[in-house]
Amino acid sequence: MPEARECADCLRDPPAFDDVTAAFDYRFPVDRLVRRFKFSADLAVGAYLGAALARAFERQPWPDLVLASPASAARIRERGFNPALVLARHAARRLGLRIDAVALAKVRHTPPQAGLGHDDRHRNLAGAFDVRGRVAGLHVAVVDDVMTTGATLGALASLLREAGARRVSGWVVARTPEQLAER
Secondary structure (H helix, E strand, O other): OOOOOOOHHHHHOOOOOOEEEEEEEOOOOHHHHHHHHHHHOOHHHHHHHHHHHHHHOOOOOOOOEEEEOOOOHHHHHHHOOOHHHHHHHHHHHHHOOOEOOOOEEEOOOOOOOOOOOHHHHHHHHOOOEEEOOOOOOOEEEEEEEEEOOOHHHHHHHHHHHHOOOOEEEEEEEEEOOHHHHOO
């Protein structure tokens, strides 16, 4: 939402995460930049997006630990890198925060979330992740490139809560506007 409030869906069915902040709306030209970074491995664009992400959180409560939304081994082989990890490293470095690149793992390869509806996104991610680092009692921020329905962040936040995380924040470069997320 444009202001710091909870939407009706979140009031009806509260998510496992505490808050999510996006640096941008997923619209032109940011949508083009994100695609160029992810699918053309333009790491200079990734550095810019990571810096923008850090700027968006300079005035937010800082987490104890920054984590990246994990990618499967197959997706990393396909792309050559995990976009969320590149963004997390840039943001954490700029803010002087601790990052753990292996605390979250994707243990089951899944089809891309793009093109899936809300319920299918949740089903697609069932059993796909694992927590492998110590997060008990910590405020953790999970970094990702784009948030559409919140399915990925919700799945990760649930696992992090089960592992004892005190607070889970989502840090995303871009948030898909609500009307587009519902398609």
